[in-house]
Amino acid sequence: MSERSAAPGGLALIESLVNTLDIETGRDSLDTADGRARFGLTEDEVPDARALRESLRAVLLAHAGHPPHREATPLGELLAHAPLHVAVDAHDGSATLAPADTGPLLSRIAAAVAEALVAGTWTRLKACEAETCHWAYYDRSPAGRGRWCSMQVCGARAKMRRYRAKDPPAKEP
Template sequence: MNDRAPAPGGLALIEALVNTLNIETGLDCLDTPDARGRFALTPPDLPAARDLREALRAACLAHAGHGTSTDLDALLADAPLRVAIAPDGSATVRAAGPPTLLARVAEAIAAATADGTWTRLKACEAADCHWAYYDRSPACRSRWCSMSVCGARTKMRTYRARHTP
């Protein structure tokens, strides 16, 4: 759906996870062994991964100005993180313990928050899409994952609504 370049850094993981569900078709890639392998998930991990995915989607929608996000905060409360100090004295937040999906997502959010890119990860405002994308626009005001698909559909609906007798 998305014709944009992938999100930078750890946000690419979050973008990929959110985009494992195609809302329009109902296809959930987490049902495939390849996708589960990509995220190091086993079948018992799937309910928690799906909850995390939808909480991330809600956060991306909130970044785009559509609703609020509270579930993600509760999910990340259990993420094992630690502050790592480099020899030069710089600090980064790192996953503590095994690199679970939750820990990797929390680490990516911490890094993206530190560099100011977290709120640029958004979800398409089209109700039949909600695909995650990274907003590279200078004003950070993109609304759709793809101007040629979702943007065009929305503009055509608006045009038809105004010009239908």
């Protein structure tokens, strides 16, 4: 969908999970073995991963100032079940929140959210305004007011719709 570069740090994992579903075509890469393997998921774990994906999408839409496109479990409720621990580097004393187990997707997502909160980048991860898209993207605009995953595709379509919706200019007699 987007020509943008991947989000920084752990946000790339979140962006990648949200973008497993192409809303316009209905294709879901979690339906494939390769798609599940990218996230270390078994088939049995896919329903929970989909619920997590839609909770994340709802938050990313909120980051962009848009209401959720469908009902989703609040992200905080899901992340409350993610085991994390404080990892302290023995060499420099730096500390991070890390998954208690590197396997579960939920814990890796929770660690990525914590990392982004500390870095101040969490609200820069957004979902495209276009109703047929809602693709996740990292907003690198200086003011942080990006609205579309791609100005050339979704942004251009929105601008064209607005242009066509305008009343035609009145003709002079």
